[in-house]
Amino acid sequence: MAGIDSIERRRFLKVIGLTSSAALFDQCSPTGSENVIPYFVSPDDVTPGVGAYYATICRQCPAGCGMVVKTINGRITKAEGNPKHPINQGRLCGRGQAAVQAVYNPDRFRQPLFRQQNGTMAPISWPDAETMLADKLGESKRRGPNRIVWIGELQTDSLDELTAIWLHALHSDRRLFYESFDYEPLRQAGAIAFGRAEVPRYLFDRANFIMSFGAEFVETWISNVEFTAGYSTTRQRRIRDASGTFACISPRRSLTGLNADVWVPARPGSEVLVALATAHAIVDQGLVHPSAGAHAGWLRPALARFAAGRTAALTDVSPDSIGALARQFTAAAPSLAIGGGVGGTGLRHAASLEIAALLLNVLAGNVGESLTYGAGYALDRLATRDDLDQLIQSTTRGDVDVLLVHKANPVLTLPTTALTSALSHVPFVVSFASGPDETTDYAHLILPDHHFLEAWGDYTPRAGVNGVMQPVAERLFDTRATGDVLIDVANQIDDECARACGHAAWRDYVRSRWLGDGAAARGGESDLRWSETLRTGGRFAADAAPAPVALRDISSTLNSERRIRAGRQPFDASLRRPVGERVVAAGSARSDHEHRLEWIRGAPS
Template sequence: MSSRQGGTSMRLSRRRFLKVSSAMGATAALAGRTAPALGARPTSPASRQERWVPSVCLQCPAGCGILVRVVDGRAVKIEGHPRHPINEGKLCPKGHVGLQILYDPDRIKGPLQRVGPRGAGRWQPIGWDEALEQVASRLRQLRQRGEPHRLLFMSGRNRGQMGGFIDRFVAAYGSPNHVGHSSICADGSPIAHYLTQGFKAYAGYDWDRTNYVLCFGAGFVEAWRPTTRLLRAYGHLRRGRPIRAKLVQIDTRFSVSAAKADEWVPINPGTDAALALAIAHVILTEGLWDRGFVGDFTATASRFRAGEAVPSDAFMESLTFGLVAWWNHVLKDFTPERAAVITGVPAATIVRLAREFATTRPAIAAGERGASMQTNGIYNRMAIHALNALVGSIDVPGGVLVQVSPPLKRPPAVVQDDIAKAGVKQPRIDYAGTARYPLAGKVYQGLPEFILGEGPYTVDTIFLYYTNPLFSSPAADRFRRAFEQVPFIVDFTPFLSESAEYADLILPDHTYLERWHDDIIYPSLGYPVVSLRQPVVEPLYDTRSTGDVLIQLAKAIGGSVADSFPWRDYLEFIRDTFQGLHEAQTGTIVAPSFAAFWDRLLQEGFWAHPPYPFGQWERVLHTPSKKFEFFSQALQHKLEELADQEAARRQVSREQALEDMLRGLALQARGEAVYLPHYEPIRYAGDPKEYPLLLNTYKTMAHAEGRGANSPWLQQIQGLHVGVRWDSWVEINPDTARALGIRDGDQVWVESPLGRLKTQAKLYPGAMPQVVNIPFEQGHTAYGRWAKGRGVNPNAILVNETDHLGGLAAFFSTRVKVYKA
């Protein structure tokens, strides 16, 4: 039998029934009660104390529920939580290696102070009290000098409320500079959603009920988020329902997702918008758009004809804004034949894809890093997302969802004294939101240049939380040079990473199996799910939760900073905000008191409120027009506002200031097209005569955001498709390799204008002739015995190109040449 819950298909088989029953017994045992006999696990010997603790994985941002088997205080097994909505008892390979993270012999076992030159690896232990006083003293001195803005907080894996907690710390202290890592991750998608729908976040998708998927540059099966949810969705789309959905993978290499798809469409790198625009052209010229969502012509004889403009009053739009402008300024001339020249996709294929997509509803057009992390990434993602509006797939079953936030209680307002108020008014160190990067929330990859003199001021102190810029950024060695110039650096990492080697103090965090931490699911199911990451074992070493440390630092700084953190520790903060879940009196846990609510949360591990509420248009279409905007008024208003500021400052006209800004953003479009989804040619680094190939970097299933290399289990499965483990490789098309005199397994140099790497060649028919591919994860110079000194890091030779409009790192703009070593 089956039931539906917020768009998620669930089947109760005998095996699943036994797993659910086992989990219920485990959570009952956790609460000190006897587990029911039905489906219970075999009892342990009387001398052993065994329990199953619900928690949350942290190997990627998915937030999968886990059950951890603990025997005599030692974690010995991790399984998927069978009732958690994201993973329903399943885990990807990364989820199983949590024990190798917890028991890693190379973990930092207590606070460390650098005693030698940066990067020399000379440390001495230091007590927590002394270390915290060193940090607090420096921060107090910065404030006393009226310079709190010179604190830079760089963060990465901010799950749950931790990102907002860091925001709170820097705001209370007086710095505008919390710079997260999402500009080197996938910021193009949230920005595109903001420009068209008004929400600046990733989208959820009702995969289980869709019939057709155009997947642009996203590793649907192996490397997108949330991984386990997508793996379950893939199985359901293919074999879990009477009508099998079609998955079309549009990508620059024959990835695992392409192999598992119904069709692989090879595409020239960075040309995704051109393909999406041509698909839109066909949908409109053949009359295949959704008239209920988009609207229709006022005269029945009217139609969209290639090359012909449409009068603005000839079409009455329903829930969209700017379709006629999009047609007249972009789409009317963007024929499949034109797109074929740009993309390398045959015109006949484009026409067929458009017809299939528009007539096999509900359909979804989605994209990620392969499309968005380009110099033209925002316009690529706008064009892709606009296809969903054309076929009426916005906020419908089988379409695009806007994730609902949980009803957490809001913390009290931040308390700011005059020093903090003056500090947060200083310009950001990364120029985010200025004419230089108008739509950026942060420009992580640009920090080296800003630190080394291009910024509005110098940086005195850097905090690092779950981020490793010396490994993860394009042209990563720039951060090494920048960090050498920063007077004081503190890293909260549990592992000695490349960046930690340049710190002055390391204040090691617990691993995720040792700490209290909330987790709010990645946009996916649509309805809210909040999970509780609770310690499954006592901390193994002298480490502390970074949330606790920030509270301790705030209290040590004193004054209004301390007043902004009234909680004893991070657990008390979580409990305080979770009062909102209890007070909502809805969802999967409803209890008469917060104490009873909390007790059940500890047992069950999560709170959820299904199903997804379709049709809340004020929330879903939160734009100036309250419609889906093909013509983005938000983009127009932002650029015109910045142009007015520049015009006033420079005493020039708005038109001149806007033209200068567009030139600085390296945009070719002018006029109305700037505010519409359109094709911007990708910018490449390197002379094509000297560097004839393009370098594509990608993630495998074993990729754990740079942390998977120190897991032997993940190293063993890193390159199964090419037969490589514990090392790197470069994939080369066999015809290209033959022309270069390269054989499978040869050692080769991959050289860019920035430098070169030596690795082994793997002849791979799934590589496009003009593109070579190197996976992320290897090439560490630190991070532990299993990671250090293995393979190469392609970031070392990636040129730091940027989509200036949104401040996004462009990972796919580097030209290379390959030759035998």
């Protein structure tokens, strides 16, 4: 019979497929065959062959999108966006989707490791590793305050609270949250322009025209999934507008640039001059929004030196192009100017570029519309370059006994060798990394944390967006939640540490923080609330009202320009410099920045 024949044929192909792939894996795997049956007895909440979905938070970057992860037979098969999460509303970028691969990365640490006298790493049991750490921390605490330092990925909520309490009990307040994209220039620009040292909120969906000065928001810039979705909303709303919705001013045509209607290939390092020339054109052509009219008095003389006719030779952008940008940007208000990208994370004129972008937004009346302050981004808590400089200096002086590195890789991402030489002065470096990286090379003890898809936790990328994390699958290796390690170690050091951190397991710590005091007494009601929170992926409040801001007189900042010359700081050389970078006097030896510009110019297009 045809039906039976087809079933037999399908079964035959299944068997052939399974056996041939098993044979293939057997040859490829260094450890030989592995089980193809995940469970002999499956857990209560798993139905063999039926997908189960868990909401959690993506921690691949600080944007903190919500995830829904599909598992089959206890194995993670796919990650998608959580439709209920306000940041990404069901979308997920490629990096977020790749989190699944990171869980099954064969290079992950499979157990704790310690460095032997011959310099190689050897396995150690969790109890022995925690005792070793407790001994070192206790010794350091007795030597004096602030000799223990924590540097780790950005944290909020439970782990933020626990690490602060834990360090305080160890008589240290030295904790740095470090991410390779720190957005410090944005925070500096906000402080100078509005007196608010914070990352503003960009509402792409409200903008009718976007002008980006190297901010690669399609790839990775602050919150790329959210921004790309907002941009797509704008694009659909203005699909019939032949004048376009997006101009990208950048020497390199990135993925973001490829999505622009207009690409303006400004000379590398001259983006800030293009922005200021556009600001000058807006003032000169009388296009200033009424809300910014009060600033015209001091702006006109301050911007005079940035007239497009003067900057064209330095930027390769003609006065006609500048005039067209100025008209389009103001006619489409609310529009949005954004500055950043490469310039936002390392170059000295990055803060100047951000100030120029903010100025454009003020002139077009965008502040309070498509750009607001008071969003309460977690990014505002990131360490500044000065904080990192101080850490390097104190470490080099020998003031640090124990350095704890939590899911950060500063050796790779800080543009300096000062850190690596400083690390050699630390007697005991502890890493909580999941796998080997440039920083774990300096570790004396590795206490591998779970992958975030195996872990309890929480993360609030901006005020009102409280996401909760739950394990979506059982842990693969002999890893341990850092929260559990900190609590266990605290209980071994002394009474003060034990009292401060309590005895709860990390899962219960997170749960009770979410449910508040008296959760145990409320019993079943608390369980229901917790289940609902886990199902939703967190607790999400309506957006708070934006903070009112007013532009300060920044004419002195604009006037501090020393030379209008591409490759030099267009105005205020003191705003920012990379960690450990030599400060080169203008006109003397060439700066590192100039070397970099030369490299960019020489890059093939």
